[in-house]
Amino acid sequence: MRRTDTHPWRSKFVTEERYVSAAARRWLYFSAAILVALGVVCFTVVLTGVLTDSGLASWDRPVSQWMETHRSPGVTAVMIVLTIVFGPVLLPIIIFIITLLWFVFAKHAWRPLLLAGAMITGVVIATTLAQIVHSPRPPAEFMLIGHDTTFSFPSGHVLGASDFLILTAFLIVSRRPKAWGVALGLGLAWLGVLAEMFSRMYLGYHWLTDTFASLSSSMIIVGAVIAIDTRRTTRLRGEGVHGPLSQAQRDGT
Numbered sequence: 001m002r003r004t005d006t007h008p009w010r011s012k013f014v015t016e017e018r019y020v021s022a023a024a025r026r027w028l029y030f031s032a033a034i035l036v037a038l039g040v041v042c043f044t045v046v047l048t049g050v051l052t053d054s055g056l057a058s059w060d061r062p063v064s065q066w067m068e069t070h071r072s073p074g075v076t077a078v079m080i081v082l083t084i085v086f087g088p089v090l091l092p093i094i095i096f097i098i099t100l101l102w103f104v105f106a107k108h109a110w111r112p113l114l115l116a117g118a119m120i121t122g123v124v125i126a127t128t129l130a131q132i133v134h135s136p137r138p139p140a141e142f143m144l145i146g147h148d149t150t151f152s153f154p155s156g157h158v159l160g161a162s163d164f165l166i167l168t169a170f171l172i173v174s175r176r177p178k179a180w181g182v183a184l185g186l187g188l189a190w191l192g193v194l195a196e197m198f199s200r201m202y203l204g205y206h207w208l209t210d211t212f213a214s215l216s217s218s219m220i221i222v223g224a225v226i227a228i229d230t231r232r233t234t235r236l237r238g239e240g241v242h243g244p245l246s247q248a249q250r251d252g253t
Contacts (some may be wrong), residue, residue, distance in 0.1 A: 016108035018175060019237045028174075028230040035223030043216035050135055050153060050209050060207035064138050067202045071144075075202070080145060082199040086161040095119055095164060110233065111171045115164075118225050122163045125217055126156040135210070142204030154213035155206045161196040162218035165189040167225055174229070193218075 020028075049055030084090055095116070102112035135153035137143075169185040197211040 016110040016233045017235050018233050020234050022236055024177075025230060025234050025236065028226060028234070032223040032227035032230065035219045035226065039216045039219030039223060042219070043213060046209050046213045046216060047133070050133065050213075056212065057207075057209050060209055063201060063208045064142060064204065068142055068204065071202070076144065079199040079202045082196055083145075083157060083203055083205075086157045086164075086196050088156065088160075091160050091164065098168075110229075114225060114229060115167055115171060118163055118167055118221055119160070122159045122218065122221055123156070125221070126154055126159050126214070129154055129213075129217075130156075135207075138204050138207060144203045148205055152206055153210050154217060155197075155200050155210045156214075157200050158193070158197050158206075158211045158214035159218055162193045162215055163221055165192045166218065166222050170222070170226065171229070 046056055049057040085094070099112040099116045102115075103109050106112065130151040130153060133153045134151055137148060137150070137152040140147045166186070166189045169189040173182045173185040193215065197215065200206040200211055201208060
């Protein structure tokens with residue numbers, strides 16, 4: 001008799017499959033393509049402005065000066081919390097804990113591993129761009145919680161927050177794509193990203209262009225992840241490789 005391997009840890013690395021309609025899969029690919037294309041265009045525009053001191057870059061100093069003149073103790077406290085949560089110390093710890101628990105308790109390891117890979121990609125991109133562009137940060141007198149002499153473009157905090165929040169929301173709601181769930185998950189994710197963008201400018205550590213460059217880079221990463229995940233996990237309803245699909249398979253459960 002042939003022995004069947006039922007070890008639960010082996011099953012984690014079996015291909016994760018979810019059954020969707022042809023229209024739904026086309027929409028996922030279309031969304032991924034739009035995000036990548038829009039991200040490339042926006043990043044190019046922002047980078048060109050930074051290198052030529054024109055376009056969006058002309059708003060850098062006015063926005064920073066406006067932030068400085070509209071600070072208040074209550075808002076400052078909230079902004080500090082945000083910048084610590086999405087900073088280079090606490091965010092990696094949060095991501096490690098979440099991906100580890102997700103890996104252990106999920107049936108398949110695909111989604112936590114995909115999230116971890118995307119986050120590492122974001123770190124590499126932010127570090128590489130900073131060393132290439134060599135953009136200085138706002139003046140030290142703008143900074144509220146210590147002097148930072150590293151390069152400013154792009155914002156690693158914003159890129160990390162955007163990748164983590166948006167991708168986590170997508171990887172969760174895409175498996176149970178209810179309209180209200182998608183709107184709530186992605187809405188909260190984008191709210192968190194915008195808050196972190198505001199935080200980095202408010203506290204005096206980044207220019208407006210730095211945050212938009214990070215958001216544009218994140219759009220490229222998110223679009224690529226959506227495309228990879230769609231290709232890796234989606235199957236058309238009614239096209240199972242082992243014959244007709246059961247009702248559970250057609251429902252994606």
